Amino acid sequence: MEADRDHRDEDERLPPGQVLFDEIFLFFMLSLVISFILYNVWGLLDLLRTPALVP
């Protein structure tokens, strides 16, 4: 119990910037979302909007 409390106390003392940087799964999601939307989805939509060459 005491160890739990010490652990929580230590986490509570961390500066907000460090707490944010420690949110690795938040950055995981942001990285995937930004990459898929700005690179893949936007690029594929550009291609979809390109009219096909009709011989």
Next chain:
Amino acid sequence: MAVIAVPWDDKQTGAVHRICTATGLRVDLAAQRLIIANAVAAVVFLAIGGLFALLIALTRWQTIHLLPAIWFYRSITAHGFDMLVAWIVFFEVAGLYFGSTVLLNARLVKPRLGWIAFALMLLGALMVNGIVLAGKADVMFTAYVPLKAHPLFYLGLVLFAVGALIAVGLFFATIVIAKVERRYQGSLPLVVYGLVTAGVLATYTLISGALTFVPALFWSLGWQASFDPGYYRNLFWSFGHPAQQVNLAAMVAIWYSLAAITTGASPLNEKFSRLAFILYLLFINLGSVHHLLVDPGLSFTYKALNTSYAMYLAVLGSLMHAFSIPAAIEVSLRRRGYTQGLLGWLRKAPWREPGFSALVISMFLFGWMGGVTGVTIGTEQLNMAIHNTLRVPGHFHATVVSGTTLAFMGMTYYLIPLIFRRELRLKRLASWQPYVFGAGMSLVTIGMIASGIQGVSRRHWDITFTQAVFPASIPGTVQLTLAIFAIGALIAIAGGMMYIAVVLSSILSRRVHEPKAATLVIGPVDMTPHEHDEEDKRLQPKGTFVLVLAFLLFFATYYFANWWLLGNQSWIVR
């Protein structure tokens, strides 16, 4: 000394570990076996890829022009896969297991999954090599549609990607369980943070790989009528280029490790370094658009925003590391009394220690050659003159080979005593190896870039285009620049053989060795993290500041020289 195998505190897990005699770190034996297996596989594929590199270099050297066209393309295909995918990813998986267990004092969760991942990757890599050598997949690394390979080529790539994805999942699971089991307190160590960055980038890369090669497999099998080349290129480059960003993040993490091991350096400001990794996470994958800058159908906004705005934020991350790591080394060496002048610390640095020389040469070649040329290639207007010339391989041989491969080679020397528990043999050879490899790769890069500036195509076997309808305006001086490239390649391959000789002679030794220090050639280094006293003027990294200014000057000169060249040449789109 016998193995010190200690049951883990929690008997339910069944994990067993030993204590490293040099570092005091706990090494999970299940993780250790997987690290060894993946590292050995990596070195084997490096050797195979190196053999193809030799054949390609001797063909590019116009005086020799060794291979017939078909074997040139076949060798390029195998070389690209073995070097850019197999060697690098196997080594990175070893690094991920090392970071998530040894550096976090944790156990590897579900080691059996790790072996399944390893088997899938190995099977996939062997299938790709086998089908390429059988002559059924002469499509080069990019395998651009409508070039069609045998289905086993795509199946091999998919199996490899799935295996690697399982390994990355295991890495994240191990980190989560380590936190739950309180194996470490506070934030993740910076090196592990860098590996997390690599793991996140790898997840995107490998999902993209599956999205690219599964439809390609169906198309190759005839189950899918066609595969639009535009869609393929979009999907492929969300695999092909981010794969190299995984290398970047892993390499930077290794740079921080090597700096700590060989000089006792600790980061000057952890927030600064972590922010640089976050910039990679958010923006670096967008730079992949630079492969598509000459593609039709894509809007200017899409190209410019991704390559000339978002990518620069990731480049900022690299510039932050490029200051942070040498500055940390300088402060550490100044603290030991090497305070003379601006660069006295650099003269007194441990240049015989292979990890240190590998670190410095890797950083120098990666930044000054790879980084500068990369930003230039990623500029839309300049790309018109550079695209599909030998300048592009010149860039990525500076980043992936001179940078990543050399950093991984340097790190291997420390894994041999710490993880393989064998004494490093041929230490003198190991001390020289980074210099030989780095010198060779410098010539390779310079030769490729100089040839590319003169218009040599990056892929074509016959650079003179003998039977082409239009004459190729390739000047005779490319004979010289291609010879420089090939001679550099021979020197680099000699450096690669030195590396393999050191590794094999060490790991094949039967005698178990428990190291007393993490360093190999120099005496033990105090790796205790220091609080940085910003007021102490003797410890301020003034030399690094000057080096960084010199780098920025070189960067600006090269970049604007390319604009000048662009305005002074006829506009031929290659």
